[in-house]
Amino acid sequence: MKRAWWKEAVVYQIYPRSFMDSNGDGIGDIPGILSRADYLAELGIDVVWLSPVYQSPNADNGYDISDYRAIMTEFGTLDDWKRLLKALHDRNIRLVMDLVVNHSSDEHPWFVESKKSRDGAYADYYIWRDGRGGCACDAEPPNDWQSVFSGPAWKYSAARDQWYLHLFAEKQPDLNWENPVLRREIFDMMRFWLDLGIDGFRMDVINMISKDAALTTFMNGPRVHEFLQEMNAEILSKYDIMTVGETPGVDPALAELYVGENRNELNMVFQFEHMDVDSGPGGKWDIRPWMLTELRAILGKWQRELDGKGWNSLYLNNHDQPRMVSRFGDDSPLWRVKSAKMLATMLHTMQGTPYIYQGEEIGMTNVAFPSIEDYEDVEIRNWVKEERERGALRDNELLKRIHYRGRDNARTPMQWTAGKGAGFTSGTPWLGVNPNYAEINAEAALADPDSIFRYYQKLIALRKRKKELVYAGSFEDLCPRNEFVYAYRRTLKAETFTNAQPESDRSILTILNFSGEAQDIGFLTDHIDNAGDLVLDNRSTDEKKVPLSPATLGPWEARVYLGEGN
Structure with missing residues (x-):
């Protein structure tokens, strides 16, 4: 095993829309993050992973990118971003950016041109197919693949008289990695950000970039390792950086192919086995009680089977998962602090790189908004629409499941103070603030020597001292x-x-x-x-x-x- 800075680092994920608003428009922004740089330094973290800040129409909160080299207007400017990068580097904190290249926005110029013609320069930048019956205008999509966000994974385009694949929202068409010209465009874009000084990439659903020609698989496809090794040879190996791939559907044996120290692909992956410990046969929204014996079996398996072969990422929540203290601990006033510290102890005493999601360090909890209409997440809205059409579940049951598992649990604004808007904004927040901000906020945590924040400081400091x-x-x-x-x-x-x-x-x-x-x-x-x-x-x-x-x-x-x- 070789020592590496990214193995010894602790990473802090920032979801910019919800972290800190600097101008009162209710949306978190880059100057807001900059204003909290000292807070991050005080916590002791080594790396910030910044969720997407690129130009986007926001069909999926920035994971639908329309310009990979521009900053979203709501978040600020490229100069603001450069100031943030410098401020973090001045505090010995590295910056990792999100890389979203399984799909783009349908408003990206590539897709705008691609749907115009089957013969243009951008015709093969995306995955297009005729309908199942062999006729372009056939009412049946090419196959029965379902979107992660509910409904068919295909959308018909009258302009091109074909169907395009979107494994996520309709406004997120999948890019065609079989096209070497597209790959070159992506590698050039990665070089652009690396040359500006970033310290690595978190790669969104990177194991979905290879689909076989027969459309039998869209996960861990036949050329995925070839593509990643090409990326490593062309770009990643040229810089001293950290890479982590989001890879749903992998087990330790598959993960080793992505992160093996002699494979020349990625440093580590996010696996999801432990995130499905409370999922029933029907998937994410089919919620069942989880058992410690199941959770520990999964975590132990990953600890043992990657030991000496690859590197683990350690997390219990992020922008796509509910709050860990509500899911795996006890978020009641009696036990919230103690159980949050216990969960943190587990994460920071296993082999791997720990990831802290914003607000985790102060014990932020799930939120129970009273109405479905209070939720903004495209995944929640699509699922609710589908369930209402089926008529199997009443709204009170839908809400119960959203309260437990919905992604907006992690996206409520960061709770900085007990004042108006939780100190996140002077305006109206884009998503409601959790009502418990008066008790749970960073200001109170910093003032309390027994707070979760202070315990995280001790954990991080201990990890630095004791290799x-x-x-x-x-x-x-x-x-x-x-x-x-x-x-x-x-x-x-x-x-x-x-x-x-x-x-x-x-x-x-x-x-x-x-x-x-x-x-x-x-x-x-x-x-x-x-x-x-x-x-x-x-x-x-x-x-x-x-x-x-x-x-x-x-x-x-x-x-x-x-x-x-x-």
Whole structure:
């Protein structure tokens, strides 16, 4: 294993529309992010991943790009962006940009030209097909593929008398990576941003860029690794950068093909197995209770099977997922802080690069807006339309599922203060603020030495000091059938690195309580006795006045021990 800065980094994701509004129009912007640069530095993060800020008509909040080299007018200017880049670099924070090249906006000039003619210069920039019956104007789409956002994945264009593929919204036509001219355009665009000084890319649904000619697959397609190796050879390998690919539908064996250290593709991927732990047979909206035994089996599998082969990304929420404390912890006033700290402890004590989603560090929660009309997300709106047409679910049941799983849970504005608009805007926010902002906000977190924010600072600082928290492998789940206690040990062998050596074997023991009840951990006594020093736990200042119990783990308690390997 080789050491690398992106392995030792902690990444903070910013969803710009919801982070900080500087001009009162209710929409977060780049000058707003710039105004909070010191906050990011105080947290201690190493990298900002900036969700799309490119020019876009916003059918999918910036993931439908109409100009890859321009900044969205609502967010500011390219000069604003350059000032942000400098401010972050001045604070030793790197900047990773979103790369959205599976699809563009239908307002991109490429698509505008592509739909005009089957013979023009841009005719093959997108995936066009005749109808299923062999006739261009056939009423049946080319196949039965469904959009991720509900409904058919094909849209008929009268202008071209053909159907185009859109795996997401209708306004997000899929690009045709089989076209080498298109690939060259994309690589040139990537070089443009890298030469401006960015430090890498998060690649949106990058494992969907290859579709076979027979249209039998759109995920992990036949040429995806060829395309990525070409991208690496032409662009990525020329810069000291970090790359992470969003790859739904991969298991560890497939992931290794993307991130293997000798594969020359990507540094790491986002996998989604743990994000589906509460999904029933019907998918995302078919919600079922999750069990710790299922979650730990997935996480442990990824820890073990990529160890020494590739690198993990560690996350429990992002702009597409509900808030982690509401989903995996307990967001009640009694246990929100403690359970949020416990979940953070888990993420930061596994092998991989941790990702913090904005607001996670202050314990922001899911929101329960009273009406479906309060939600803005295209995925929610399309799903509701489809379900209403089917007539199977009443609105109260639709709302219940949206409250739990909807993407807007993560997109409510960042809660900075207890004042008007949560300190996010002086105007009317583009999406409603979570009503709990009076209790949950950054200002209060910064003033409280026992806050979630202050605990994240300790976790990040510990990870920087103790490289075994980053690199140790040999993942061992010490109680795999326990539904409440998650305890695991990792070991860093002295011979781990090819370019640096630890002085001796080192061991990490992490013990977590996934419940609001105290748990007996007497069965871990021998492990604890040989674990070394307790270097971190999530008890409050008042709780620490009582000696730590060696045999009992308090509600939502987390402990981390470091010592000699054994």
